[in-house]
Amino acid sequence: MTDQDYLERKLKSYGTQLNMSVLDGIETLQAVASFDRPVGCRELARFLDLDTTRVNRLLRTLAYAGFVRKTPDRKYTVGPAMHVLAAQSLFASHMVSYAVKPLEELRTYDMVVAMGVLWRDKVTYVYHALPGLSSVEALGRLGYFPATASGVGLSLLSQKEEDEVAHLYQGKEIPGFPDGIDSLHAKLEEIRERGYVRVRTSYQTHLPEGSVTLALNIGEPAHSAIALSGDIPEERTAELVAALRGKAAEIESHIQ
Known part of the structure; x- marks a missing residue:
């Protein structure tokens, strides 16, 4: 096309x-x-x-x-x-004010806790907390980040139609997917079937080598996504996904 x-x-x-x-x-x-x-x-x-x-x-x-x-x-x-527009939008949506408490509660897992939004092929993190980082430092800490190299980004990309994803990456290298658009489509289909992301996030230099990210969307259609990143063995996936789902539902109940 x-x-x-x-x-x-x-x-x-x-x-x-x-x-x-x-x-x-x-x-x-x-x-x-x-x-x-x-x-x-x-x-x-x-x-x-x-x-x-x-x-x-x-x-x-x-x-x-x-x-x-x-x-x-x-x-x-x-x-x-x-x-002014940024402050007005945050006030109108209440996204950050209602999300901070549930996100802080996820920090008991001693992992990276993140919440981000997608624009085009980039993610912006409205909250990104490394273990030991204060809540104030976690807000707006990171700028643009390639969506395909982010659990949050992949989660949000998975709600887009295949032709829209193909258009976003037409003629571009796809970070994290050296084999090209077909491998990205396959990953997004896997995420749709699972209902969440589980991906190794070696591209992200702020995470330890071999870290895993679990992420899932908030809202229908999704307006943001939240994630946990760290040393996550396969057997803990169900427990942590359940925790993420609970916090996503809590955030969404306040900002509808």
Whole structure:
């Protein structure tokens, strides 16, 4: 399926013509937020595979609205309006405020406890606690992370249709899946059948070598996923998945 075929199919599913300028603006804003440093217009255009002149115009518009700001060296980073929007969205959804207590209770297992959301082919962790880390340090500790190299990411990808996953990774290397898209499809089908993820997470350098991640989704359709990572023998899987399911249900009951 070509990019154009995929786009036309998605447009039909919404029953209307989407405003591509708005979508490009949102993608530009998301891209600026994904960098942990100020980024220049040309680099951003390459990252987005968009025309430099168009990206420059979008950045100027976003800067005017306060969502990005220009640094003295003529690069861009997130602006005050972005921080306001982030705070408003967290307040409106109550996702973090209602999730912290159940996530803290999972820390009794002395493992990495995580909660993340998916955008495109990347995961952002809203909570990521290593053993011994405080709750304050666990909030917003990590930025973008490849979805296919994350238990949370694989869990959330498993709810997407096969053609959408194929479109996300068309022409790209797939972290954690050197054999390509067919091996990723097979893994996602396994996750759908199980109802949870069990995967070795050697790609993640913040975990000990040989660690295993268990993850499952929150919500239907899923809006986030939670995970435990560490030394998890197969015989403990059922116990820990049950614990994750209980906390997922607890979080969802508050934020519906």
